[in-house]
Amino acid sequence: MTQTSQLDQLVSACHWIGERGWAPATGGNMSIRQDAEFCLLSESGKDKGSLTRDDFIQVKIASNRVPSGRKPSAETGLHTLIYRLFPEAGAVLHTHTVNSTVLSRVEKGAALELQGYEMQKTLAGQHSHLDCVPIALFDNDQDIDGLAKHIEQFAAQNPLRYGFLLRGHGLTCWGKDVNEARRHLEGLEFLFQCELQRRVLESQ
Structure with a gap:
């Protein structure tokens, strides 16, 4: 598929x-890999629901x-990190949803573990609800360069697939192209909503 497409x-x-409503109040940022050297990333301070082609910066x-x-989004360093870590990654989506934000604070471990859900199969390479799918959790940090280095160090010793959560911040996910990244986002959001509701019900 062409870069234009x-x-x-x-x-x-x-x-x-x-x-x-997954990127409210101009929050979130999205990108595609342009080639081996550059990516195209959404400009800072723009409403994601009304972006045009001209709102993406090389x-x-x-x-x-x-x-x-021009000024790209604040989390530029996380997008470029993903493209460096995963040569197969062609698109990155970073959202601020209620489900991901709340779960990232409720879960105290190093990962949010998803298991037992048929919709896990929306994630590339997942074929069974019996598998455990860990979504890594990192503490939020306004020092994006420092945060990127921490995630890079983690990824050197641990598998990092589909996406990761920042506590109190949201989800960053990726795929080989826009369609796969979008499927991962939608699948993970469904799983997060199920997991959040399960925890609420079990606590009653």
């Missing part, structure tokens, strides 16, 4: 995310440098 699909995915993956001088 991928960017059009990303714009469409951003509108879909905006309609669901960013150098190796250095976070922005040739145009």
Whole structure:
């Protein structure tokens, strides 16, 4: 698929995310890999439900440098990290949903473990509800460069697939292209909602 088609699909995915309230008040950021050297990342301070092709900024993956001088989203360093860590990653979606934000604070462990849900099979490579799918959890940090280094160190010793959660912040997920990243986002959001409701019911 051409880069133009991928960017059009990303714009469409951003509108879909905006309609669901998954990136409220200009929160969240989304990107695609342009080539081995650059990605295209949403500009800071823009409503994700009304983004256009012109709202995506070219960013150098190796250095976070922005040739145009425009201001990309605050979590630029997390997007470029994913593209460096996972050469197969073609799109990254970062959202601020209620389910992911609340679960990231309720879960005190190093990962949110999902098991027993048929919808786990929406995630690439998952074939059974019996598998345990850990979604890594990291403490939120305004120092994005430091946070990226911490995640990189974690990924060097632990499998990191589909996405990760930042406590009190939200979900960052990815896929080989926009369609897969979007499927992972929708599948994980469904799983998060199920897990949150299960915990509420079991606590009563």
